[in-house]
Amino acid sequence: MTNLRPSPDTTCAICGKAGSVRIVDTYKSIWHDCAECGCYSRTQKNHYPHEATARVLRSMLGGVPKLGGFLKSLARKEQGVDFYRYYSDQLTSPDRGPWEGQSDMVTAELRREGLLDGWQGKRVLEISGEPGYFAFDLMQAGADVLVSAFADDVARAMTDHLKLKTFTYDFNADDITSKVETHGGVEPYDFIFIRFSIGFCLDVPTLMRKLSPLLKDGGLLYISFSPASRAVLLRWMFDDYTYLRQYTEEHLNTFATKAGMALQARFDEGFFHWDQGPFSLHWSLRPVARTYFKDSSYFSEASEDDKVQRRVALVYVKA
Ligand SMILES: [Zn+2]
Numbered sequence: 001m002t003n004l005r006p007s008p009d010t011t012c013a014i015c016g017k018a019g020s021v022r023i024v025d026t027y028k029s030i031w032h033d034c035a036e037c038g039c040y041s042r043t044q045k046n047h048y049p050h051e052a053t054a055r056v057l058r059s060m061l062g063g064v065p066k067l068g069g070f071l072k073s074l075a076r077k078e079q080g081v082d083f084y085r086y087y088s089d090q091l092t093s094p095d096r097g098p099w100e101g102q103s104d105m106v107t108a109e110l111r112r113e114g115l116l117d118g119w120q121g122k123r124v125l126e127i128s129g130e131p132g133y134f135a136f137d138l139m140q141a142g143a144d145v146l147v148s149a150f151a152d153d154v155a156r157a158m159t160d161h162l163k164l165k166t167f168t169y170d171f172n173a174d175d176i177t178s179k180v181e182t183h184g185g186v187e188p189y190d191f192i193f194i195r196f197s198i199g200f201c202l203d204v205p206t207l208m209r210k211l212s213p214l215l216k217d218g219g220l221l222y223i224s225f226s227p228a229s230r231a232v233l234l235r236w237m238f239d240d241y242t243y244l245r246q247y248t249e250e251h252l253n254t255f256a257t258k259a260g261m262a263l264q265a266r267f268d269e270g271f272f273h274w275d276q277g278p279f280s281l282h283w284s285l286r287p288v289a290r291t292y293f294k295d296s297s298y299f300s301e302a303s304e305d306d307k308v309q310r311r312v313a314l315v316y317v318k319a
Contacts, residue, residue: 013245025296027049028044039246073285083154124193125189127147127148130154134193147164171201177214196224198245204255212259225247238281262319264317
């Protein structure tokens with residue numbers, strides 16, 4: 001049950017402040033909501049409420065369509081997923097699914113602000129660019145592109161099927177400077193993209209400090225993300241490996257500025273309500289999620305802004 005009062009002896013993992021953190025309970029995760037910095041940090045629970053029941057029922061009824069998916073969401077996700085196979089199947093499919101149209105949208109955004117003439121000859125680094133369509137499109141348009149993936153078999157699938165230059169990179173274990181020097185050389189970049197993955201990075205100040213020297217003077221760092229919102233806690237409560245952090249625009253702006261980059265443009269890419277519409281939870285999971293919503297005024301009395309997940313892109317220029 002979510003306690004509405006800040007925990008006196010809990011410290012924010014992001015800003016380090018003690019006594020400003022509210023501890024929020026969701027199905028698979030505990031979130032820390034910090035009143036000081038406005039950001040959230042997440043830990044995965046050791047035990048999920050209906051995990052044991054879901055496991056037993058899955059062994060009996062898992063073959064029933066829809067019910068199997070519902071029970072799977074309540075249970076713990078199995079390890080050992082064959083990512084190479086999953087991404088190879090996706091990358092050889094004619095249907096790009098949810099990744100359709102992304103390069104067109106970003107290209108249009110940048111052109112509208114006069115930040116792009118064309119991709120021909122541009123040096124582009126994309127961090128965590130799975131499954132690779134965005135990098136592929138820019139490469140097709142003439143850019144020299146280097147892209148990272150978290151898992152080595154995914155990077156391999158991207159190279160095999162899209163002929164991309166790839167490397168493996170973990171925000172929290174690897175040094176981006178040495179990775180890029182090894183795989184892309186020392187010449188700085190015109191663009192660095194981090195699209196909807198900054199929530200996996202535990203240390204934004206260090207990342208910003210390392211990215212700034214990788215950009216040319218006048219080069220652009222483009223970060224798209226969902227600014228911190230309670231809706232994210234509700235929408236993704238059945239995901240085992242969702243974002244570790246939720247940042248505010250202010251947090252990213254502060255540390256980009258400290259690293260020598262200035263905010264040049266901001267793009268509003270829309271929003272969706274946590275329990276309505278095509279981007280919401282699967283309908284079968286909504287009743288379970290609504291119990292968390294109703295049980296605590298933390299959720300039920302949240303502002304309308306906190307009931308939606310927004311998408312925003314921030315573009316910084318290297319000064
Ligand atoms: Zn904080």
